[in-house]
Amino acid sequence: MEMDDATLERYARQVLVEEIGYDGQCAILQTPLRVTAPDGVWRDLVCRYLSAAGFPITVADGVDPALVVSGEKYRQEIPLGSDIGRLMMAVGQAITRVILSTASEK
Amino acid sequence: MYHVAVVGAGAIGNPVAFGLSQHWAIGRVTIIDADRVVLSNLARQPWFQTGDIGAYKAPLLVERVGGHQSVIKWQAITEMLREDNAGSLLADADLVIDATDNWETRLTIQDWARKWQRPWIFNSAVRLEGMSLGLIPGGPCLRCWFGTSQTEGPQCFEAGVLGSVTLAVAGQALTLFDQWVRNPRQPSGLWLVDGIEGKFRVISPKAMRCVHYGNG
Numbered sequence: 001m002e003m004d005d006a007t008l009e010r011y012a013r014q015v016l017v018e019e020i021g022y023d024g025q026c027a028i029l030q031t032p033l034r035v036t037a038p039d040g041v042w043r044d045l046v047c048r049y050l051s052a053a054g055f056p057i058t059v060a061d062g063v064d065p066a067l068v069v070s071g072e073k074y075r076q077e078i079p080l081g082s083d084i085g086r087l088m089m090a091v092g093q094a095i096t097r098v099i100l101s102t103a104s105e106k
Numbered sequence: 107m108y109h110v111a112v113v114g115a116g117a118i119g120n121p122v123a124f125g126l127s128q129h130w131a132i133g134r135v136t137i138i139d140a141d142r143v144v145l146s147n148l149a150r151q152p153w154f155q156t157g158d159i160g161a162y163k164a165p166l167l168v169e170r171v172g173g174h175q176s177v178i179k180w181q182a183i184t185e186m187l188r189e190d191n192a193g194s195l196l197a198d199a200d201l202v203i204d205a206t207d208n209w210e211t212r213l214t215i216q217d218w219a220r221k222w223q224r225p226w227i228f229n230s231a232v233r234l235e236g237m238s239l240g241l242i243p244g245g246p247c248l249r250c251w252f253g254t255s256q257t258e259g260p261q262c263f264e265a266g267v268l269g270s271v272t273l274a275v276a277g278q279a280l281t282l283f284d285q286w287v288r289n290p291r292q293p294s295g296l297w298l299v300d301g302i303e304g305k306f307r308v309i310s311p312k313a314m315r316c317v318h319y320g321n322g
């Protein structure tokens with residue numbers, strides 16, 4: 001795949017990160033992920049960040065108090081219920097891991 | 107209920123505003139940013155969309171994050187924080203969260219904070235790494251922690267950064283805010299996001315007397 005100019009500009013700051021690069025961003029754009037979690041602000045947060053990074057996502061209602069991000073090759077689970085700040089930290093790190101492992105498969 | 111001012115509505119300001127909107131101790135939030143949305147913001151400022159390009163960030167962020175809330179009073183200011191307007195823009199803030207990407211503005215926040223004896227929380231993110239640090243009146247200042255030459259460091263527009271890293275940094279800022287709410291006199295350590303290792307680290311508070319500000 002190739003990114004057009006607008007797509008490249010949109011993800012420019014991610015592409016500039018050495019561990020991602022052009023091919024890594026292309027991999028992200030072609031890696032569908034599923035977010036399973038109870039409806040609410042935290043599921044919305046995870047979806048926002050994954051979509052913004054370029055992943056095609058689908059959303060499913062979860063019953064467990066957890067945020068689950070799953071793809072063909074991996075699964076990340078973040079338990080809900082800690083402090084707001086701690087949960088934001090955990091969600092941020094989990095999404096970074098998803099981005100890095102996707103980009104490294106390029 | 108606290109009034110928190112957030113300087114910057116970009117990659118750190120977006121999730122900081124979200125975190126504050128969920129926080130029980132917040133009564134009022136002021137978001138200060140003179141920038142408008144551009145295409146390259148969207149990958150890490152996910153409360154903005156393609157249709158927002160060209161619009162001021164601060165009022166958009168307030169609308170998206172706080173628009174449906176009645177408990178917290180939200181205010182957007184589309185000015186750049188400078189030495190000559192810091193006094194009026196930050197006037198009633200109990201605490202300031204730095205969500206900028208430059209040292210000049212951080213030092214402006216700090217000068218204001220020292221003058222009025224208010225706490226503030228420094229944040230930064232570059233590549234896969236981030237930092238947060240709570241600074242309280244009487245404790246070590248930014249210059250004590252980083253030295254005076256740090257102001258020349260690489261800016262994020264050159265180096266690239268991930269939105270998920272800025273989200274983790276905002277989470278640290280919210281955690282430091284919690285810490286301050288619980289004990290306003292406790293000095294903070296330097297909190298580090300390591301996105302490569304997937305870890306967080308805390309460097310212990312410095313036991314030093316600030317020599318940079320008169321009232322110390």
Ligand SMILES: [Zn+2]
Nearest residue numbers: 247250316318
């Ligand atoms: Zn000092």
